[in-house]
Amino acid sequence: MITKNLAVLFSGNGSNLENLYLKLHNKVFDNCKIDFKIAISSRKNAYGITRCENIGLKCEVLSSKDNKENYDLKLLDILSPYNIDLVVLAGFMRVLSDRFIDAYTTINIHPSILPLFKGANAIVESYQSNMKVAGVSVHYVSSELDSGELIDQDTIKKIDGEELESFKNRIHNLEYEIYPKAILKVLL
């Protein structure tokens, strides 16, 4: 049996983080055990920190206003003791430096059919667009925002007259389905 060590970076609510942890942590897939070692929040008031306490995942806060390079050096310092195989971004609202990306295989989830609707407002932009479908993407992280090779995507049909809240919930539910599968696809 081999073990794959994961780290999660987040900035806010942490619902993807919690979903991933509950579905994958300490579980074995094809003779490979998944071990979430640590989470790091870029915001000290993120609700995800409370989720980490509740589920028993060690969490550190790195909310420095440093530039990208200095911030990422601190991230690398925090991660260095854990022998991390994969870094998972789950609502981490910072762009990572080349130095970080060269050090760790890093993947991200984004709530749109990339390359459409990059950035922090993807769900609303996708909701307001005239497209008939919406979706989510999982991709390797590059040094450009919400870019990098795609790992998986999935879509939902838009429903005429649907409220934004209901649309958001359907997008998040799709994220909870696709992200654990994409992680296993990368690791196995």
Ligand code: GAR
């Ligand atoms: C998720 O919808 C994720 O796809 C998005 O942030 C949300 C975090 O929610 N990420 C991005 O927009 C990346 N550009 P969560 O904190 O509840 O998991």
